[in-house]
Amino acid sequence: MLVPRLLIPTLLFSIAEAVDETVNVGYSIYKGQALPNGVSQWLGIRYAAPPLGELRFAPPQDPPHTEGIQDATQHGKYCLGTGRSPTDTDTSEDCLFLDVQAPTQATVGSKLPVFLYIQGGGFSLNSNPNTNASGLIINSGYGIVVVSLNYRVGPYGFMTDSDKILPNNGLRDQQKVLDWVQKHISRFGGNPNHVTLGGSSAGAASVTYHLTANNGTDRGQFHAAIAESPSFATTLTVTQSQYMYTQFATRVGCVGKDSLTCMRNKTAVELQTSNFNIPLPGASKPPNYMWLPVLDHEFVQDFPYRTFQKGKFIKVPTIYGDDTNGGTKFAPKDTATIQQSNSYVLDQYPELTLNMLGQINELYSNPNNSCPAIGCYWRHASNVYQEARYMCPGMYVSSVVAKHGQNAWVYRWNVEDPEQMASGLGVPHTVELAALWGANYFPDAPASYLDGQINANASSAIQHYWLNFIKYYNPNGRPIDSTSKYTKWEAWGDKAQNRLTFQTGGLTEMIRVDSELKRRCEFWSTNGVALTM
Structure with missing residues (x-):
């Protein structure tokens, strides 16, 4: 307008x-x-x-x-x-x-x-x-x-x-x-x-690298951070x-x-x-992305998981989050067996051991019951990929930020576009960008995000929180308006791990992270350094 x-x-x-x-x-x-x-x-x-x-x-x-x-x-x-x-x-x-x-x-x-x-x-x-x-x-x-x-x-x-x-x-x-x-x-x-x-995505990974650059040396260049689907990939040394x-x-x-x-x-x-x-090295097929930041012991001093474990990052308020089905754009749609799913994940993270792959298969059930069939393990592979690369790292970083005395907020984008749902993509990687910038200003925005459509209000919802954060370093605003039509976004913490969930139609609600997701994310945070993440 x-x-x-x-x-x-x-x-x-x-x-x-x-x-x-x-x-x-x-x-x-x-x-x-x-x-x-x-x-x-x-x-x-x-x-x-x-x-x-x-x-x-x-x-x-x-x-x-x-x-x-x-x-x-x-x-x-x-x-x-x-x-x-x-x-x-x-x-x-x-x-x-x-x-x-x-x-x-x-x-x-x-x-x-x-x-x-x-x-x-x-x-x-x-x-x-x-x-x-x-x-x-x-x-x-x-x-x-x-x-x-x-x-x-x-x-x-x-x-x-x-x-x-x-x-x-x-x-x-x-x-x-x-x-x-x-x-x-x-x-x-x-x-x-x-x-x-x-x-x-890689821009959110970049935000994370700037938080940890030179062991978290704060040069006063930024004062808050937003990471939408931060990517934790395999990190090679310069020699590797x-x-x-x-x-x-x-x-x-x-x-x-x-x-x-x-x-x-x-x-x-x-x-x-x-x-x-x-x-x-150690993989059989090219990964989704190969050219990545390397461990140079200067800009990138250590693996991201270990850098945060050591508290070597700039202490500022943060928003981290991602999409419900962040792996569907990447995993091969024709993945038909558990072996193919494991091979795909191994190509992205070649440091995975056979024992780790076995644990992954125990942690991640296959949501598709049509096997044997072409593509029946597509969602299994994409679920593993999305949590390993995007969802679990973002929640881990938020926990560490909160432990060091800064406010951290976590979100999940669960706004369902009918066309994307019908295609099997679900709520795919970085789709919230269309709402953040506005569907009328973003190329190839989902049709349901346009004015007058079912998800048009999702744009005003995400912009409300992001603009408050940009202005006040608090997505709820300052002072917080108790009469606001928007859900109060509760800060993340060890005991209260609740995510603001953006739902279809522009609705929002705080939803607690379930115990199974916590268990899967604990696997990735425990093994992250061994996997050079």
Whole structure:
């Protein structure tokens, strides 16, 4: 819904003049665009130098200074993805851009809360580029600023050679944006001292890595965190990941002592032609995602489970959660036997022992009683995957955050879309993004999320809690309104492990985690370090 500018709340802004469409960030001057809905946007802002030539596979460097006014009305191209076409014109190796969206009437003195959002994609692609935050900003009462970004993925962001290539450059790209926000966001009306870091899937995993970066060293770059379906994958050491470099260099024809120079001289099309997954050490088939953060004892000091066990993380309020059927998009739909289900899980986590696989089969019953039949173990495999990778890690992190004196809130997205239910997907991975950003602003949103449909109210529900958290670090608001139509979201704790459950139709309720899920999650937290998670 378009809101006339005359109705935009003015109390949020100082008497100072509103931020101009043209903003000087020091190294460049960008001219954005004021939209008719009261939101202004600056798209395709370069936050780092183009990672080309000698900067390919290198840490992000400062952006170059430019002359004149740079157009900021078009999104920058997003980053080259593993398994994607070499001729995809929407992507580019020159992709280190961010977008800023803010209320048009914000001023440099507004000091609005900032939501810094990291998209997902398994660290293999940018899965949700070109975020449109207009709906969220409008429904905030024009009270927040949103920043979103592209970052390098696949070999461009996560390959190392144990020598000349610094590991985890994709995470360093994100760190560069955290720095950028501290330096420049006030020019757009944002408050660098009030930043909520958020993300989904690999973006949520990134949030978790930033919480634990350098053993939890707090640089004051963010002050609360939201992780939607955080991904805990197999974490290799730099040495263990060497085979990825060797295989990739061999595929592109860069053997010998100067393999890195050779790869830096290849075209992006030549590299993309050979950019596909291969099995992890000890696995038989490629995992869903292979290029991942590695244990470098600097940015990633230890396995995520052990880092949290040691309390080596930034202590801030958090929201963690995921979807009821977070594994259905990933497990092979034709999985027909328990052996195939076990093999799929083993390919994702090759450190699983035979004894562990036996325990998994005891813990996870097969919900499908049509066996023998093609696909009758699909849900078994997806249930194991979703709890190992997303659901159980999120609840574990929340428990540790609560033990260290910070408020933690946990959710489950259980909003059923008729079409997705009919397809067997259930409530799949990161589907809540369509509601968070608003179905009218999100590409390919489920039909039931659109205005006038059964799940249209789910958007206002999730936005209510997220906006309160972004503004007040409390999803219930501050002060808490006892007359609110929304369920009070109870904080997570050891004794009261209750999740806010978003239900079909936009309803919400607090539901206690059942004993069987607790038992399964205890298996993953107990064995997480052994599985290099």
